[in-house]
Amino acid sequence: MGCDQPTVRPAMFTAFAPDPVRLSGKLSYWRPALLALGLSLNHTPALASDPLATAPIQYNIEAPQLASALIQLSQQSGLSVVFSDQVVRELPAPEVVGTVKTSEALDTLLLGTNLGWELVDDRVIAVFALDCAAALGCPSPREMLDQYPIYVPGLEQTYVYGTHVTGSRIRRPGYSGGAPVDILSSPDIELSGAQTLGELLKFVPAVSGNANSTAISNGGDGTATVTLRGLPASNTLVLINGRRVANDGLAGESVDLNSIPPAAVERIEILKDGASAIYGSDAIAGVVNVIMKRDFYGFLAEAYYGQAEQGDLETSTQTLQYGTGLPEGSFFISASLYNQEPLYSRDRDVSASADTRPLGGTDQRSSATPNARVTLPGGPTLIADGAGYRQAGDEDLFNYQDYTTAVVPLERRSLYSNASYDFNESITGFVELSHLETEAASTLAPTPVFTAFEQSDLAVAADNLYNPFGVELVDVRRRLLEFPERRQRNESEVTRFSAVVEGLFADWNWDVAYNWSRSEATEVTTSIVNADRLARAIGPADNCLGLAIDGCIAVDLVGASGSITPEQARYISTTGKVSGYSKLYGTAMNFSRALAGMPAGRTDLAFGVEYRREATSKKPSALLASTSTIGATNFEATGGDRNVMELYLETIVPLWKSADGLRSLDVEAALRMSDYSDFGTTTNPKLALRWQASPSILLRGNYAQGFRAPSLNELYEGNTEEQAFINDPCTQVVNVDTLPGCSRQADPTRNQFLVLKGGNADLKSETSDSYSLGIVLTPVEIPGLAFSMDYFSVEQEDVVSSSAQFIVNQNAFTGAFDDRVARDDMGNLTLVTASNLNIGQREVRGMDLAFTWHLPGRRWGQFTISGSGSWIWEYLARLDRTAPELDLAGTFRDEASEGLGGIPEWKSQLGMRWQRERWSASYQLHFISDMEEIIPDSRQTREIDSWIVHDVQLNYSASFLDGLRLTLGIDNLLDEEAPLATSAFNDNIDGRMHELRGRYWYTRINQRF
Template sequence: MTACERRPVSMRSGASVEQTNISITTTLNRSAHGQNAGRLWLTCLLLTSILIAAPSHSAEPQFQFRISDQLALSQALIQFSHQSGLAIVFPDHLTRNIQSGGFTGAMDVDTALAKLLENTDLDYRLVDDRIIAVYDARCELTDSCPAEAELLIRNPLYVPGIEELYVYGSQVTGSRIKRDHLQGSAPVDMISAPDIELSGAQTLGQLLRRLPAVSGNPTSTAISNGGNGTATATLRGLPASSTLVLINGRRVANDGLGGESVDLNSIAPAAVDRIEVLKDGASAIYGSDAIAGIVNIIMKRDFYGAMLEQYYGTAEQGDGEAVTTTFQYGTGFNSGSFFMTASYFSEGEIQSRERPLSASADSRSRGGNDRRSTATPAARVTRSDGSVVIRDAASNTYREASTEDRFDYPIYTSSLVPSERKYIYATASFDFSESLTGTLEGSYTETQSQANLAPTPVFTGFEQIPLEVAADNIYNPFGEPITDLRRRFTELGARRQDNSSEVERLAAILQGLHGGWDWELSYSWSKSQARERSRGLINASNLQRGIGPAANCQGSAIDNCVPINLFGAAGSVDAEQLGFLAVNSNVDGESSLGSLSFTAARKLVELPSGTIDFAIGMEYRDENTSKKPDGLLANMAIIGTDNLTPTQGRRNITEIYGESITPVWQSADKQIKLDLEIAVRYSRYSDFGDITNPKYGLRFQLSPALLLRATHAQGFRAPSLSELYSGATEAHAMLFDPCILPENVGTLPGCAQQADPGRYQYLTITSGNPELNPEKSRSYGIGIVWTPGNAPGFNATADYFDIETSQVVDSSAQFILSQNAQFGEFEDNVVRDQRGNLQQVTATKVNVGERRVQGIDFGLNYRLPKRDWGQLSTGLNVAYMDEYTLQLDADAPTVNLSGSFRDPQAEGAGALPKWKGNIGMQWARQRWRGSYDLHFVSSLKEVVPNTTTSRVVRNWLVHDVQASYLFDVLHGLRMAVGVDNLLDSEPPFAASAFNDNFDGRTHDIRGRYWYAKLSQRF
């Protein structure tokens, strides 16, 4: 076979197949020998600037290039396309085994391509003024390919092997039609693999928490009490359930226990090619949950060779150690490619007592209050006459309890939860013909985390199961029934909460070209199995017997009951009593999702102003969820954790959608354009019915450098299966009881007596509601994009956003409690004891309230020309939140929460800073790389718990640096070192924070953090 006879070649790109598409019609020529040359399949990278006329590759403008010399030529050509913004196609079988010569600097396209193709048998030419094609130049110089040579003579623009080429753009999150993320009607943030590497982040939760658009209540392993080891993203401060998380553009199952969103900790950052964050409503494109936007995680595919990488990091105090080991391997073959990555990650604990900020719950010296617990290791007893006494260990008698007789629980608790992740991901693609490609993807993840909590407290007057110490209990020294006894069971040691999960994902995709249609058929399946095991808890039923009448508990040998001594000092509960009381709890959860979808897109009609692009598709999904607590949890019979009853739910969804981009008008010189985008999606849910959501967008290209864009979209969020079908679930929420304030007693209808001001957490009971309706939203956006031609590598954006959500699904115990105190409403939902102390609040999930978020996003990127000292790139990403208004009920006032903090344990929306931003600089010179980043969160207002006093949580500025070097001595060896929080800035104190006196969802307790990474390419 001659050098110019075509072998099967994979259709590949720098993005995965579902992100980049090309429609090719080819007539394959046969050589003079009459042999069948086979099929020609092209590797292609079609970036967004294809949608407008791409400049000729021989034009004067220069681009800033940084091409690594550690890549195969195919990967180097992909980098060239990314950095120049030009489309390029090339035969994969001719490039994958050629080593690229790297270079850095500002140069025109001809010079850059000449460097890339130097010392090869390849050449390039422009096709149809729209795309650069790389081909085997020997066909021009020899008589080996007379058919091609003849065509070259007749058509100087002919590229050997290609007779006709139709090009579509690059698909970006937010549309099924290919376009540039800067030229689309909605803003999209891109986080590339190099960005992830420079961040030093070892979890996606840690990475996304820094995004300016992320605020509110994202979870992570920085949340111990109230967390479960998962990580979520919360765009615009809206709940995680309002942000749709996709993997390679497809839905995956939510976390098995959380049930409201995807666990980002189940994905290893090393396997991610890029993350696209759409900051706009997209229900018309993707269906439910995309009210705030979309996080689309694009996995790696194009990797050639092998790579072994080792990461180690530690806080300056010597704790919080993190270790990541990663192995990656990729190869290409005549008809396809294969890539796999495997990684192991572990992160050590940071204990609350190891940081001054979190070492004590008594924050009076910082401007907070004393939130140490009144459940003390020694018995604290409220007698029938109202006096409160505590057991004094020194005198072995009771004395009057003082305000200083409290338990400082942070000596036991975790601030950063230790965690572990094992991850493997693999993908393979195969080209069946020049117009049909198949891809298989699969991943498996195991995650584990272990949180330490304070020893179990018992509040006999405030548990769901009645707990009264009988007057004749053998340990009761008072001879009267005791209904309010508080005691901390330090004899059991710290409670330990173990969370683990197994997440499996599979996808099979067929992509093809037929009759001008670019189509995709895919099936995906995913399942998340999660479990939570808690230790050091108390069996409430046994405790009830053990403190009850003596006749009903005479000893284990008589009636299998052990009398319990709650009246002693610390350590007075003996081993026999502990054996009778101690219990562990178990709850298992599972969530699964199966999806079959079909999408097709093509150019429809050529108008004087351009071509109409159109996409249509359908999707069928089957969702399942279940939670299975053990018997004691299901019977509300455990103290020390949240009891819950079983949950089981299932539904199926059928959806049809369409999308078009219509060029309305363009000027004679094609410099000014107006495009209209329309999308609509019809969704049919088996549990609540159907809903239709449209979206409209305008793109007004005022000049080659200036674009105006605007969107209007209707969206929805279907109530989750957990919200619909969950049974009664306990929580101990941090509520504000108006009746603890003396001035409210006898003034407010619901405050006949003053409640105990020493309590901060209250028992709440919530449950699902199968009658829930979807949340509905309307979002608006208008923005400007500036890409001046006289400053290559520069772009700036400003985008206004406005998101309104109605019929919000909520179960606000705080609202019910406040309404009961102020107006005497919800009498059946609020239970108080005979002294006026709050015992329980019941809140069922209902569609109430409205939210509205408004603000502006700013972005700027500039790659400066190369100098003798290197090349500098800068970037800025800032979000300004002007308003975050919330109305819990039609009769309730509207409150603006922008610039405030209220902990989610107090049913708050978390930290909603007015300003949040990142500024970064990257420097490169020969084999050196460096980065310097600033992360800023503006100040916040909060209310000190159990008071009406407000204070300011100060702003926070963190400096991160990293430097790396590519060694000469060992080909492919790179070492990077970095420091996060270079100036060791302590997170700002928040008096109302439930965990450790700061907001772990926004700020970081680690302090100065050092890390190093060593990688070897083979």
């Protein structure tokens, strides 16, 4: 590499995309790459004044290419390494495995390359070409770094100048901003053993509430979402490489995490603060930014297999990856196949029965029994027994959990690829393309029929062929065991494409980007009932004379199990199908630069404009659209689109800096204006302060306004039919003739009622105010220790809600919403109409804690101890401004009962890692505090026990075959059973917070060439 004509790679390089640096005398695009990834908490060991003179460190460097090997050295040593990517491009690297000094590891890696290295700072190593370093006029690494320092330690993540950290559009080195960011790096993902992003994020302390996953069978659709701070998934913005992507294809309101292949993920950055000023809508609770792999050299083949100790939930993953440097760029491709077998509710003690009284719970079995349950007009309730009828007893109920899947079987096929190309020394292009297909298949109990409570008009006619009572029967309940189990099959295809061109012009960094994504999904439910045919089959005899006569077959709905013949079952059975898509495409232009010469240091500025178009459609089959099925969700078609134009401005201004440069005060400010074609314009600001009080004390504070635009589904959703859990005040004797809406006592044995929900085109956006205040400590007295504590507060207004419970309560207590609440002559609820309204309010307050301690390496190995926790001490929620305020911190109420799920006061993790020569191991403890269960059909509460799970993993890098790595892991080592949640709609546990699977072991083998 000669000095007169530098051949150094510009804008986009292997790991990051830093800004160019002006060198002495001439403009050169020297592209340094800082390779200390992940939390600086996890990569900042104790260092002496000369880190290369410390005791040897355990290294396990197995990358076939030098660039990747230097990345691994940086990660394992905690030192920053800078180099020109083009200088090391295509160079191979030897293996470095064992306990050696960092200087020895560097010498081994650079042997025979004509490259040298120099320690130019306490924690910065520069790698450079020897001929250029010796030539007259070339700056040495020390001179280059003196002119433009690149290393700044911080809690969040340490970057070279020019990289983006989630929560800011400004390129900045090692800058920890006004809000905390958790980072799950590639080693973190590997040590978790997780094979889906939903599984990986489940135990993150900041995650609580109603996240969806394959552990949610009844009411789930095979997708997975993330919920920060207990707020709905629609309040957490999910990005891929910092850019928006389409939501779930069935008119979803958030991104399906199952549509992102973990094998191609480099790291996940979790911003735990409002960020609408930076990213726009949806970032009220925070942002999850998934960064895909780019810096990968060589070929990798990996196989994973795991299963629960009881022999079910077999899971396998096969992955192939290839990456290489090109003369003017790079190329990477990853393909993986994932398969997860089911776990059935009946195969675990806590979930085997809906009757949990033996476990200290309640009886949630269904009154739709295989033997028909018939309520005579004004008379008793009888049950068929094959020889006639008898009085129905308290135990004449049906355990539907004999049939249901607790964890849904899932298959995922994914392909991800990216490439970069250097057009010249100042312009680089980058493209990425991914395609993923998923298939999920849940099993539900055979279809139940409640004639009195379906939307279709169902009654067994007095003269029906099979009616032995001679009177019209309005309330007949029957579980159709003559049908096979219901099967719900969900399939999706997600395709994403993006292209970015970026470069440098007159000290301005610029980029122009286009991104396109489309998610298509279908849902097919089999063995459900055609309600129109059933109404005719149980209606008047002269309207159903036989298949050959009038095309109708009478059905014996009032008999004992088995009374419905195969011919009758075929006549009334049907299949429901839903198809839909979500699409998003847009363009963006971004500009940024550093303004030097300011009294307190450089000022950073970024601004840009973004345009996107969003569209969604969800179409049911004809019977579902006409509310003519039983056993599936009936709804009308949904469709809508909109255009969004946004402008933003962001700056970081230094207010003060001490003479020695060790103390400083900076202010961050941002403003974003968003114009939506459907609901209007909104402007959201952000202001943050960052005070480096001393080299070991950092104070930070943040204020941000946020908003969430109503989703296309919330705006334009067609009427949707569901059976919702509702606590009807009119079932209580004390309220009859006392409350305006309760003239008769309703049936106290029912807690599930027909509800119609739908969109509202007049919705306005949800708004929020977020505050945070934190401290970061890196005490010099305890080398290698970093600790952070951050207070947070989120206040949310105009929350979109479709609450049948709210409408029923208001109708009972005040007589309001008479047009939305329908009751029969017996006082029973028959229909509640609950369309979307801006009526809710929430206030969430708590604290995040985190620490990491890197112990000095010893002859017995290197240890790292880390922990994090989230404390929610207050979660105030109300359905509307007139409703009472409820504190949900430390409580559980199931989503099926219009609850926000489990919101534990404490959720935390504690981990330890050890590495010595070719061996490494990890231990992880997950803790979820106890919760008070709010039982919807009573005034009672009960305690859900706290839960502690221990995970361990052992790794060995084989000496007999280069690049071979073996892994053995056990999750839930002590086989801790999930605590009982008696009101949970799925499996008697909070499946979003706890796990049903029990002890689970897995193995992984990968070979890298």
